[in-house]
Amino acid sequence: MTARLSSLNLTPSPRILEMIAEVDLQLHQCLGELIDNSLDELIEASTRDRSLEPRIDITLPTSGAAGKSSVITVSDNGRGMSPEQLQQALSAGTSGKQRFGSLGLFGMGFNIATARLGAVTEVRTGCRGNDQWVIATIDLRAMQRDFTYQVPLRYEDKSREEHGTLITITKVREDMVTRLRSTRAIRETMSLLGRVYTYMLRDPQAGHSGAELMGGANQRLYVNGRAVTPHLPCVWDPSRSVPYMGSDIDAATKINIPLTNAYACMNCGRWYSTAYEECVDCESTDIEERERRIWGWLGIQRYADKSDFGLTFLRHGRAITYQDKSLFNWETPDGDFELEYPVELGMGRIVGEIHLDHAPVNVRKTSFDTSSHEWRFMVEKIRGPEPLRPKRAKHLVGHENVSPMSRFFNAYRENKPGLRYLVPGNGTTSIHEATKGWASKFRANDPEYLTDEKWYEAAEAHDRIKNGPPPGPPPAADDDDWLDSEGLGHLGETGDDPAGGTSGQKRPDDEPEPIAPETEDERFARWRSAAMLLPDTDREVRIGNAQPVLRVYVTSGVELSMDGQRQPSAIRIVAGEIEIYVDAEATLIRQYGWSPLNVALVCCAPRLKNVYSVDGSFDELVTSILEQFPDRRVDSAAVRARGDALLEGMRERLAQLVPKSPHTYWSALSAESRRAAEAIAVSVTPDVDWSGAVESGEFAGYLSAEGVHDLVTNSPTLVLDGALFRTTYASLGEDTQTDQVSRIGALLADLRRMAAGPPIRKTLELSRLLLTADLLDDEIVAT
Numbered sequence: 001m002t003a004r005l006s007s008l009n010l011t012p013s014p015r016i017l018e019m020i021a022e023v024d025l026q027l028h029q030c031l032g033e034l035i036d037n038s039l040d041e042l043i044e045a046s047t048r049d050r051s052l053e054p055r056i057d058i059t060l061p062t063s064g065a066a067g068k069s070s071v072i073t074v075s076d077n078g079r080g081m082s083p084e085q086l087q088q089a090l091s092a093g094t095s096g097k098q099r100f101g102s103l104g105l106f107g108m109g110f111n112i113a114t115a116r117l118g119a120v121t122e123v124r125t126g127c128r129g130n131d132q133w134v135i136a137t138i139d140l141r142a143m144q145r146d147f148t149y150q151v152p153l154r155y156e157d158k159s160r161e162e163h164g165t166l167i168t169i170t171k172v173r174e175d176m177v178t179r180l181r182s183t184r185a186i187r188e189t190m191s192l193l194g195r196v197y198t199y200m201l202r203d204p205q206a207g208h209s210g211a212e213l214m215g216g217a218n219q220r221l222y223v224n225g226r227a228v229t230p231h232l233p234c235v236w237d238p239s240r241s242v243p244y245m246g247s248d249i250d251a252a253t254k255i256n257i258p259l260t261n262a263y264a265c266m267n268c269g270r271w272y273s274t275a276y277e278e279c280v281d282c283e284s285t286d287i288e289e290r291e292r293r294i295w296g297w298l299g300i301q302r303y304a305d306k307s308d309f310g311l312t313f314l315r316h317g318r319a320i321t322y323q324d325k326s327l328f329n330w331e332t333p334d335g336d337f338e339l340e341y342p343v344e345l346g347m348g349r350i351v352g353e354i355h356l357d358h359a360p361v362n363v364r365k366t367s368f369d370t371s372s373h374e375w376r377f378m379v380e381k382i383r384g385p386e387p388l389r390p391k392r393a394k395h396l397v398g399h400e401n402v403s404p405m406s407r408f409f410n411a412y413r414e415n416k417p418g419l420r421y422l423v424p425g426n427g428t429t430s431i432h433e434a435t436k437g438w439a440s441k442f443r444a445n446d447p448e449y450l451t452d453e454k455w456y457e458a459a460e461a462h463d464r465i466k467n468g469p470p471p472g473p474p475p476a477a478d479d480d481d482w483l484d485s486e487g488l489g490h491l492g493e494t495g496d497d498p499a500g501g502t503s504g505q506k507r508p509d510d511e512p513e514p515i516a517p518e519t520e521d522e523r524f525a526r527w528r529s530a531a532m533l534l535p536d537t538d539r540e541v542r543i544g545n546a547q548p549v550l551r552v553y554v555t556s557g558v559e560l561s562m563d564g565q566r567q568p569s570a571i572r573i574v575a576g577e578i579e580i581y582v583d584a585e586a587t588l589i590r591q592y593g594w595s596p597l598n599v600a601l602v603c604c605a606p607r608l609k610n611v612y613s614v615d616g617s618f619d620e621l622v623t624s625i626l627e628q629f630p631d632r633r634v635d636s637a638a639v640r641a642r643g644d645a646l647l648e649g650m651r652e653r654l655a656q657l658v659p660k661s662p663h664t665y666w667s668a669l670s671a672e673s674r675r676a677a678e679a680i681a682v683s684v685t686p687d688v689d690w691s692g693a694v695e696s697g698e699f700a701g702y703l704s705a706e707g708v709h710d711l712v713t714n715s716p717t718l719v720l721d722g723a724l725f726r727t728t729y730a731s732l733g734e735d736t737q738t739d740q741v742s743r744i745g746a747l748l749a750d751l752r753r754m755a756a757g758p759p760i761r762k763t764l765e766l767s768r769l770l771l772t773a774d775l776l777d778d779e780i781v782a783t
Helices: 015-020 027-048 083-090 106-117 140-146 174-180 185-196 373-382 390-397 404-412 432-443 453-467 481-485 520-529 596-611 618-626 636-660 662-667 671-684 690-696 698-702 705-714 734-756 763-779
Strands: 056-059 072-076 118-126 132-139 153-157 164-172 221-223 241-244 247-250 252-265 287-305 310-315 318-324 329-331 337-339 348-355 531-533 549-555 569-574 577-583
Touching: 027 056, 027 072, 027 106, 027 164, 027 174, 027 185, 083 106, 083 118, 083 132, 106 118, 106 164, 118 140, 132 140, 164 174, 174 185, 185 221, 185 318, 241 404, 247 404, 252 373, 287 373, 287 404, 287 432, 348 404, 390 698, 432 453, 453 531, 520 531, 520 549, 520 569, 520 577, 549 596, 569 596, 577 596, 596 618, 636 662, 636 698, 636 705, 636 734, 636 763, 662 690, 662 698, 671 690, 671 698, 671 705, 690 698, 705 734, 734 763
Parallel strands: 056 221, 310 348, 549 577
Antiparallel strands: 056 072, 072 164, 118 132, 118 164, 132 153, 241 247, 252 287, 287 348, 310 318, 329 337, 531 549, 569 577
16 A cells, blocks of 8 residues: 655756746846846945955957857955855845845846856855855756756865955857847947946946936946946036026935835845734744835936936836836826826936835836835825826816926926026027937046036027127227317327427327237137037038038127128138138028028038039038038927927916906907817816816916917006016007007917917928017016
8 A cells, every 4th residue: 555645845846947047038137137146245345345446247258259158257356155155145046135135136036147148157256264265056957957956066275365256157048149149239238237237336426417416336347348337317417407486496406205114024025014023924033124215316307308318216226117207197086197298399308316225126127016005105205196287286186296206397397498498509499419419428428528518508508699698898988088079089199298298299109019910810719709609510510522520600799801891601611620600690690580500501601612512502502511400400390399388388477467367367368269268178177167267267277379369469468568478568659559569469370370270381481480489488477
């Protein structure tokens, strides 16, 4: 009779380790698991030994050498491990590290990563003071063949001063070999590692804008001897700010939200609000009280982009999600999500890093558990439960969202060029493409681009080019000028008289030295000293078969004279560099609204065509150069976005004015404008109480361009004289008042076409409307 079994042996087959290798981890993710454990060790070792220069080195086969015989290594110069520590570290399914106190989960993470890379892994480790290396070799195929988990240890002699850990992976998997044979594999891997470990690799004293605010651990990571560089956020300096609702909103700010301490199971990671002697999940007694906080920073990027923005969420210094945009969505009471940012042309600038060391992540460390209490609490504190949009929030809950994210959203939501929103421009438009190019130079560690000065000067230059230079002081008056004006200048002349007195005649030897003619170098240097460089020039352009550097300067207070004749522009071509100077007072600029770049190219096209032997017409030459300036292109979407932004600015200002006398403003609207406002309100807030909005004055937040036009034409005293528009009205005569109303009315008629009319295709018409937008923008009183 067969004996009855009294127990079951549930030791898994070694095949499980090979099955682990089927987990779809990318090369950088596999390396990341090994890097995590090294960083954990190095950070702790550095706190105990200040003389240690922590370093992690990775070697990967290059594309030409990649094959099954290739070797992958990861080493660190940490304290190393004893045999007992190594046993715990390599046990599959266990963790020798505290789950919420460090980056790595050595056991499981190590086995997943190494099995994904290759079939054989050797770990060589040793501590300072010991005279032997401890070496373990994990051969997955041999373990499966022998049906054992036993891994023998061997020992080799070493110097007592040597220490650290070296992981060597051989018999590389075929799919990994295929990836490594790509010529871009190592470069892409370094880039991704720089992104994941940007905080760990950053130097908080690096000297670039925002360095101290962002912080960093200043660790060192190398791949094939080349340093992995952190992917630095290109943010405005925290000292910059813009006005919003009577306050200055800094362009970057720290986040530090302390939470109550809690108790964490150091074995499985479960949190408890009160002390437990034993974990209810894993029965571990290793439960510690831990500090918890939400910390990091929010900032405004120095350039706008359609995808390159968003928040990075980190756990113990490792980026778990990068450029996350989920906080830009508002979760409605029904559980749906509404995208609130970006609002203009789909281009965003809000960036930041939020550290959530206490929040759970998945095993692959690719996302946080967004259903967890810890994540949802963070969302409430950083972006708030209300809509970011002030009107929407007021309607739903009676007050605006006051979260850190909301302040950034409202103060910086527009991408309008100039200092008002900290957006670089060229006097005509925003220069998003140019500033993205500058960001690349920033990340390449170009000293000229490390701080935000280049971007700030471009925003400042835009305002100066657009509005003209500020009036300078009057020229110093000569004490004798009044004599000249009265025809008595001779009385001011002095000279030695032979009799000892003075005479009205100067002696020949008192005559001033003749002034030498001004050289070309001196003339251009004088013009340059009175000029501003257009921010999006100072770059190479293709002209025919040449690629010279083009710089365009806008001069003020000097005459561009050639052969005694004043010119709108002047050009100089020397050694592959083109300098063009454009008079800010040129008729084409001041009276016809041309951009300085257009004036420069049109006026200088004959010279450029001749010097560079370009075939074709002048028009083709100018067009070919302008095509290299994508920021200068004018399209219907840009005009529509500009119109929407102007109208929204007017609504915000009216929202401050109308509640003081709602009936007066409502009475000035036509029936058509009232219906339009109601329709807009319903489209934004379907359950709006429209009668209440009319009574309270909230209807002002939904007025169309036609509605604003009604206010100007039907009741100008409500909106002129510094109320909504700066235009003077009440103190003027009747005919002039009519002219003022007609002028603003004409601008608003254009706004109506920009914001609500059919798409406009003609470039000339689009350019004209953008000029109208500039004029209207100057008229609107800032909120």
